[in-house]
Amino acid sequence: MKHYTKDNFMLAHSVGYLLNKSRNVLVAEMDGALKDLEITSQQMGIMLSLQHRIATTPFELSKLLSIDTGLMTRLLDKLESKGLLKRSRNLEDRRVTDLTLTSAGLAVAKQIPDIAPPVLNARLKRFSKAEFEEFCRLLRLFLGE
Template sequence: MNHYTSANFSMTQSIGFALTKARNLVAAEVDTALKDLDISSQQMGIVLSLQRGIATTPFELSKLLGIDTGLMTRMLDKLETKGLLARSRSVEDRRVVNLHLTRKGEQVAAQIPGIVPPVLNARLRNFSRAEFEELKRLLAKFIGE
């Protein structure tokens, strides 16, 4: 089923516009909340993914977070400069770069769960439990999960 046609399409009324606006709004609010940790919302995704062992290489992180490899390299460079992560070559395959959090990175990662949920909860304050669950369900369906 086609929901949009050339006749009814309006950029500001499209799902893409709403999703981008929502993402930018949440990212800005999370960025503000994370300011004292000196990381951005995008960097938070990297830090938490490494902490939880969800991804351990730049390629895995790029795929998981939907970030192109060039931007991922720049973000990893910044996190490494801040002393939050370290890179090492795989012993089995020298082409593979493994990533791990430093002690400082682990300390930053441990603080994130106390900072971000209040930001998200404030944005979701007018949602009922059922609406929240439906939003999660619809977004998962939209992105193909």
């Protein structure tokens, strides 16, 4: 089914516009909440992925978080300069860089679950449980998952 045509397409009503605007609002709110930890929402994604061992290399993080490799390098540089993560060469394949959180990074990552849920819950407060579940289902459908 074609939902858009050249006759009915309007920017402010397009899925892309609505998703992008929603993302920008959420990122701004999350960044504000994370300010005291001195990390951004993008850095939060990296730190949680490393903490839970979901991804442990720059390439895996780039793929998981949909962040291009150039930006990923800059984000990792920033986290490393703050002493929150360390890079090391993979012992089996020297071309691969392994990433781990430092003890300071783990301490910051442990604080994120106290900060992120209230931000998300505030944005979702008008959703019923059923609406929230349907929203998540529809987003997964949109993503092809």
